[in-house]
Amino acid sequence: MLITFAVIFIINTIFALITVFREPRDIAATWAWILVLTLIPVLGFIIYSFAGRKLSQRRLFAYQRQDTTAINDKIQALMTAANQSFGQQVKSGHESEASLRQARSLVTLFQNLNQTSLATSNQVQILTSGQAFFEQLKTDLRAAQKSINLEFYTFYSDEIGHEIRDILVERAQAGVEVHVVYDALGSFGTLKSFFKPLRQAGGYAAPFLKRRFTLIDFQLNFRDHRKIVVIDGQIGYVGGFNIGDQYLGRHKKFGHWRDTHLRLTGSGVYYLQEHFLLDWNASDPKHPMQVTADRYFPALVAENQGRTNLQIVTSGPENDDEQIKMGYIRLIQLAKKRCWIQTPYLIPDDSTFDALRIAANSGVDVRIMVPCMPDHMFVYRATQYYASQLAEYGVKVYYYQNGFLHAKTVVVDDHLASVGSANFDFRSFKLNFEINAFMYDSKVAKELAKHYQDDLKLSTLQTPASFAEQGRWLTFKQYVARLLAPIL
Incomplete structure (x- = not known):
């Protein structure tokens, strides 16, 4: 035996x-x-x-083979025309220029790793509640005249899901071109038939990088975790909210849902549009979108101009550069006074962990806020483990107590910030398709810092002493989860 x-x-x-x-x-x-x-x-x-x-070579090829040169040339021509038309109106203010001086190396990093140009002259609206997000989104969707492009990890067929879908159907019937990309696993329970009324109205909906033999080729990894909305090529959304009732606080398990999303106008919308078009054409090549069509990339108008400089940065398993992770690390390195982070999942790799530890030991006020409750138990145990380790090195760790914290934000000093879909974990760094806006503007950074300070009033500080009071069984589960952290 x-x-x-x-x-x-x-x-x-x-x-x-x-x-x-x-x-x-x-x-x-x-x-x-x-x-x-x-x-x-x-x-x-x-x-x-x-x-x-790993992601199959066929699927990788479908994503990688797309040539972005034509899109980039189109965007640059539009931005040049805007500068010529609006002159001083599209130039950044003094505060934004100061932000750029501090972050020049970060801008260069994204230009080299992600071929992401600096998008100037943006207006940024910060949305931190599901009610505010969905009300603004519905208003913008109903006003669409030419095109609506939506991409979400989760698009549930619940009350708000039906409400958003019905608006899309109505706009499609009115002649607006509508495209929806959703992640099949993230939208689990939403059947293909849910989008049938949209297709009948002339719209399109497709799961991200769909496969013909789903059961044979099914994978839990390499999810489309991006959240992108572009309306008429003029209004864009990016951040942490998905489409579902739980994001409105209607889920008893989570209660209040705290998230952060951005509404953008200005040249940054072009880059959101670019990434949506690439994701759509890789997901539904039978119904491709013309990547340089004027209806997707209209000329900028004066009322959409603002003072915020930003870069739209994506990352995913189609390459090994881990662009958003590199951006997070560079942000931490640039911090001189403070680095405040919100993330639902805290499972950093060694390089990110060391960057946080070095910053804290260098006198930077490093704070990390995570939820007080899990949505994925094993992942939460790993989060608790890393939270306890970082607390030992002087990082201030807070548990948000007013429901579930899902925001993915970073605020550095008084000028730099990031908001998007990427968490501080292995999955967002290496396995998921993610998108973030890195912003260089004191007004935006200070507003995000104000929201952070408000959240601190609803959070509890975790210290090495409080972690030491944990039971042995809980500590054991955290150590086991840590061993499997790279594959969670």
């Missing part, structure tokens, strides 16, 4: 090593998968088949 067990263990280990090493991945994820495959025979391989395989 013992010999039989040993043989099975050896065979299982050999197959585990072959399975893991046949695809390149970072060393932390490699060891985590070896642990799963060796300690959970058979079942571990089933888990790996859904969560461990």
Whole structure:
């Protein structure tokens, strides 16, 4: 019996090593998968088949083969024309210029890694409640005249989901071109038939990077976690909210939902449009969108001009640059006075962890706010582990107590900020398709800092002493979760 067990263990280990090493991945994820495959025979391989395989070359090719040169040339021509037409109106204010001087290296980083140009002259509205977000979104959708493009990780077929869909149907019937991209797993429970009225009205809806053989090629990883809305090429949204009743606080488990979203006008909308078009054409190549059509990239108008400089930055498994993570690290490095972070999931890799530790030990006021409750229990245990470790190095960790905190924000000093879909975890850094707005403007940074200070009043500070008072069983679960952090 013992010999039989040993043989099975050896065979299982050999197959585990072959399975893991046949695809390149970072060393932390490699060891985590070896642990799963060796300690959970058979079942571990089933888990790996859904969560461990890399994105297929066919799907990668569908995304990577798209040429962005024509779009970039179109955007640059429009921005040049706007500068010529509006002159001083489209130039940034003194405060925004000061922000750019501090962040010049960050701007250059994104230009090199993400081919992301600086978008000038934007107006930014910050939305922090589901009620404010959905009311503004519905108002803008109802006023659409030419095109509506929506992309969400979650588009549920619940009350608000039906309400948004019905507005889209009405606009499609009125001749507005409507496209919707949604993530199939993130929108689990939303059937294809939910979008049938939209298709019948002449609109389009498609799951992100859809596959013909879903059951055979199903993967838990590589989700479309982006949240993008572009209306008439003039109004854009990016941030943390999805489409669902829970984002309005209607879910008993979570109660109040605290999130952060941006409404943009100005040249930054062009870059949101660019990424939506790329995502759509990779997801539904049978119904491609013309990437340089004037209706998607209209000329800027004076009333949409503002004073905020920003860059729209994306990252995803189609390349290994981890652009948003690199941006987060550079933001932390640039901090001289403060670095305030909100994230529902705190599972940093070594480089991000070290950046936070160095900043805190250098006298920077580093604060991280996370929820007081889990939405994914195992992930939350890993978050608690890293929170306790960072607290040991002087990072101030807060548990938000007024419901569920889902915002993904960073505020650095008085000039720099980021808002988007990317969390501070391995999944957002390496596995998901994400999008963030990195902003260089004191007005925006100070407003986000004010929201942060308001949230602090509803949060409790966690100290090394409070973490030490945890029970042994809870601490054990946190350590186990930490071992599997690279694959959570």
